[in-house]
Each structure stands twice: as C-alpha cells, then as structure tokens.
C-alpha cells in the first residue's frame with residue numbers, strides 16, 4: 586500500500602464518479618443493472634480489470650453473485666460464512682486486502698481461495714445499519730500499482746453507496762414477499778367466500794325440485810346483461826353475487842308451497858311472496874364488498890308499471906340491478922319446467938317478454954338482454970351464457986324472425 590494520494594485532479598475525478606454513482610443508485614432502474622453499472626464505475630475508478638458484487642443471505646450465510654466483470658469462471662465452492670464471522674465483519678466495517686494477514690481474511694475460510702481464484706484483491710463488505718448485505722471484490726489495478734490508503738477510503742464510500750441500493754432492494758424484496766404472502770391469504774379467503782355463496786345458492790335451489798340451477802342462471806344472465814350495459818367489473822361482480830342469492834328468502838318458505846303443482850291459496854301466495862323481504866333482511870345484515878345486494882334482492886319481483894311486490898315501485902324507483910334480475914328471473918322461470926306447466930319455447934318466452942314490455946319489464950333492460958342473445962347467436966361473444974341453455978338450436982335467420990318488432 587503506497588502513501589495517500591490527494592492530488593486535486595484525482596479528487597475531482599473521484600467526486601465526479603461518486604456523484605454519478607449516486608445518480609445511478611437513486612434512479613429507478615432495474616436493480617441488477619444499477620449494481621452492474623456501479624461495479625463498472627468502481628472498477629473504472631481504480632483501473633481494476635476484474636470485479637464482482639455478491640449479495641449476502643443471512644439465512645444460509647451464502648454470498649450469491651449479482652454482477653461481475655472480467656471473470657471467466659465463478660463456479661466452485663463459493664463463499665459462505667457463519668453468524669460470528671458476519672458479526673466480526675460488521676464490527677470491522679472497512680475494506681480489506683485479500684493478501685494481507687488481516688484477521689477478517691482468516692474468517693473467510695475456504696472462501697478465501699475461492700476469491701483468490703476469481704482474481705480478487707480488495708474486498709469491501711456492504712453493510713447498512715449493522716446488517717451485512719453483500720460484498721464487492723475487485724482485482725489488482727491494471728497498472729500493477731498498490732492500493733493506497735486513499736483508495737481504501739474511496740472504496741469504502743463507494744461501497745456505502747452500493748450498500749444503500751442493496752438495502753432498498755432487500756427491503757423491497759421483503760415487502761414483495763409479504764405482499765405475495767398476504768395476497769395468497771386474501772385469495773384463500775376470497776375462495777372460501779365464493780364457495781359459501783355458491784353453497785347458499787345450491788341450498789336455495791335444492792328447496793325447489795324444478796328450479797335446479799336457477800340461481801346460477803339468474804346470476805350469469807344478470808352479469809351478461811350488466812356487462813352489455815357497460816357496468817364496471819366491480820358492479821358486475823355485485824349483480825353476479827346478488828343473482829346467486831336473490832331467492833335466499835325462500836329458505837323461510839314451506840317447501841310444499843314452493844313445489845305445489847296446483848294454484849296457491851291466498852295465504853300460501855302471501856308466504857311465497859314474502860321471500861324478497863326475508864331475503865333483504867338476511868342480506869342487509871351482511872357486509873358485502875359490493876353495493877346494492879340487499880336492495881336488488883328485495884326488489885327483484887317489482888314491475889315497471891308499479892304492480893309488482895313487495896314495495897310496488899315504479900320504473901325509476903326500482904334499482905337497475907333489480908330491473909335486470911326481474912327480467913332474467915322471469916325469463917329463466919319461463920324457459921324451465923315448472924310444477925304446473927312445461928317450459929315455454931324460446932319463441933314463446935320472447936313473445937311473453939314482448940307482451941309485458943314496458944309493463945312488467947323495463948325496455949332499458951330488455952334491449953341489452955336481446956342484444957346479448959343476438960351477439961351469442963352470431964358468435965360475437967366468447968362465453969355465451971343464455972343461448973346454450975335454450976334446449977333448441979337458434980340460427981341467425983330464425984332469431985331475427987323471433988325478434989321481429991324488437992328495437993336493435
């Protein structure tokens with residue numbers, strides 16, 4: 586090691602390099618690229634032809650290469666140190682000469698030979714807040730000159746800069762790990778949540794021997810219409826859930842009433858018609874992540890002319906989601922077998938919708954509903970939900986005949 590070199594020119598050059606290094610490290614570039622360019626700057630500053638940066642893992646004590654230059658082979662036993670050696674390195678916290686008798690070198694064990702084989706000469710450990718994060722090792726100077734005390738000081742400062750970069754990266758990685766861990770937990774909860782709702786829907790449908798899968802169909806039909814109407818992904822999810830639960834109030838209605846083949850008495854009718862309010866009462870106690878679910882359930886039997894139940898609301902007073910569900914609920918009831926009648930054909934169901942247009946059903950909902958059907962028949966949608974369940978083949982010509990009189 587020769588004397589201290591403090592020539593003004595050298596000092597200015599080095600300050601300049603440090604400023605550039607600071608810029609490199611603080612700019613939001615890819616981490617590996619930042620480390621690599623920092624290594625090049627360090628090597629350039631000392632005219633060293635070889636250099637390597639390792640990241641240290643406190644868990645297994647291993648140093649892993651992040652960037653290197655001028656080294657042909659970095660395979661081999663590698664570098665591994667225990668906790669005690671790491672603590673001694675942190676306490677020492679200054680660059681060391683690999684060929685010196687410094688006690689820190691002895692702590693490296695077989696790692697010393699590994700580093701020598703790589704051509705390393707000076708080591709600067711990367712330490713932040715009493716934590717060993719890595720190591721930068723550079724070779725002899727190209728000129729063959731010794732490293733000076735000043736070089737050691739400069740390398741120490743440059744090492745600090747790289748340490749900060751490594752530190753932020755390590756923090757970021759830990760945060761990402763936590764984030765992913767939490768995301769996994771969230772996904773699990775979400776799955777449980779959906780499974781529970783689906784189990785509820787299945788329990789509701791199980792009460793009615795004829796309406797197997799009714800809630801699922803109302804759910805997917807409603808979502809398809811809402812999508813056609815340009816609803817947000819979140820609101821579509823809300824109506825999908827609402828569709829699954831819209832008849833939940835039926836769990837309080839006697840099974841014999843739900844499955845009765847003959848006309849209902851007025852009392853039975855009253856009991857059956859109480860299901861939207863019961864459903865509302867059940868669902869309004871649940872804090873859903875989507876808005877409007879209890880009201881959509883309460884109002885899914887309202888009619889736009891005000892003759893529906895339970896609130897006898899007119900068109901604009903009925904939540905849009907409930908107006909969608911009112912149509913698809915009735916449409917599914919028409920196109921599936923009932924205890925008191927076989928299912929209607931697609932044409933008959935559409936005729937019913939036409940007959941009750943603007944009285945029971947809202948034109949603002951019927952139009953997008955028809956539009957979805959049209960797109961499904963013309964294969965313009967990826968996952969058709971309504972047409973495949975119609976028990977009959979619908980080609981574009983037949984469809985346009987059936988839909989005659991409906992607005993495009």
Ligand SMILES: [Fe+2]
Pocket residue numbers: 831832860885886914
């Ligand atoms: Fe209902």
